[in-house]
Amino acid sequence: MREVPSIPRDSDFRDLIKDSIPFKISGYTSDDLGSCLEEWKPERLSSILSERRVSVHVSSEPNLNFVAKNFKYEYMTFSDLFWRIKESQKCLNGDREYLYYRSLGERPRKDPSNLSSVHPYLEETFKLPAEISRILDDSSSSIHSTVFRISQPGVELWTHYDALDNFLVQIHGSKLVILFPPSTLHKLSITDTSSPYRNICKLDMDSANSELLSAYKLAYKTVLNPGDVLFIPAAWSHGIHSLFPEDDSEEIKTCISVNLFFSDGQVEYASKNVYGNEDPAPMKRACDLLQKDFLNLSLQLPVHLQKAFWSKVASISLQYLNNL
């Protein structure tokens, strides 16, 4: 697996964005990202965001998986979120709960997330580095949403792809990110936007199947530390594992990041795409045709010919893919 290329902060990275190639810029400071880098520590956020109630993913397993749905959504205050993370970290592994928070919009099903709708303090203390803002402006790109994320170390977020380009800004704690190119959705068995595979970030080579292994050969990895910014291009699947801090002094161990989905408006979406994960309209149309028209066609055949039907559809699709 290759390392995500690191580029200097004064690079012209417009072509990398245009060509859909991941990159990382390291070493941003409070001058670039705002006071969040100094201030967003669990205790302080807990006291400022305090009684604001939000929906949190809660699981008894560290590998949150959207396909297996091994988590529940629970409403709680930020105070409770940080308190439960702290209490959980005192437990033995088997008794732990695992919490993960992703901000939503003002009206969660209608509006994309932004920091101010979570709390004005977040908006006031976070900013994009000037050169990233400038390049977004130059390329006529607009920010679709800004998402605030808190995860407990040890949590692995299911491997998924988003439909929009994405800057992931690490503020507190560290994360391991594995990135798979758009050509590997079938190797990851992604049929919606999430992979059923778990432990993507801690691959066990002996138990992985050959398809998954071949996806890893095309993958990139990186560890994000505070002040790092990672470009995750649209349709690049990513698994994210929140790491435990090396020094054990913090009472509440968390990973805190912000990500910005953005788009140059060249690709059409079927809907408002509130969460940034809806397929482009032509891709959604193809999936609808498969799941309705193709399924009906296949059901006109006896089972052994249904197998030939779907195997041949896969074969033709893979040929188009390999010719790109």
Next chain:
Amino acid sequence: MREVPSIPRDSDFRDLIKDSIPFKISGYTSDDLGSCLEEWKPERLSSILSERRVSVHVSSEPNLNFVAKNFKYEYMTFSDLFWRIKESQKCLNGDREYLYYRSLGERPRKDPSNLSSVHPYLEETFKLPAEISRILDDSSSSIHSTVFRISQPGVELWTHYDALDNFLVQIHGSKLVILFPPSTLHKLSITDTSSPYRNICKLDMDSANSELLSAYKLAYKTVLNPGDVLFIPAAWSHGIHSLFPEDDSEEIKTCISVNLFFSDGQVEYASKNVYGNEDPAPMKRACDLLQKDFLNLSLQLPVHLQKAFWSKVASISLQYLNNL
């Protein structure tokens, strides 16, 4: 790789046909198959079929491949066909030509093949074993076509599937047959009805890719000798390698067989299906949609999203396949 199951000739094999499972019956004699078993030797056929002109596949390579089209069609008399096989066998390997003949109908593009349209002698000296005829009658199946085949030992026929059920009757010489189930078309990269892979019957494990290796794990093999009948179900891909006789006494070494395509009429085809290899209508419709509508949809996207498009179409198709 497993051996094709051998069953006794008095078995009730209707369920195997219905369930699309290959089987072999061995040991038929002239009482069952007619005098062809004794009479169809190269010298005799050459003298009887003599001046009848037919279209023959001719290649400088032993692995005939329909995707690479590494052969030409040449018109020649049966006398010439047998003479050229004999002359070729005197040459060193590198200078050889490789010949393969498959009979066609009276009007080759309009009529399915039958033995009498090649020569009345073939029709007179070949018959189906009584129990096979009876079971075809009982299951309201009708014979679509009867194909006469002559191949030079060493020739490997490209791996392909047919759309109809098939009894392959070995008359003279021996053949190695490898059979792959309908779920493996994508592992064999079959996008029409033929695989681009060569040497399927002499697998080189070190050079085969992981997809192809996984197809072999699901495959069956068998060697057909004179008097053997193999059931090849519709949509089972098969590679056929004509073997050299163990005893070297024959002056003209050939493999001669007859196959019968048959159908119970339950599956609809878009056309008359002259060669028995056209997909059932719902499968053909799906392939047409992929190659027109889906291709147009994909072209609305930038290249990196086209990759996601085809990879996701493959992924959804493979999920339907794996759920069958």
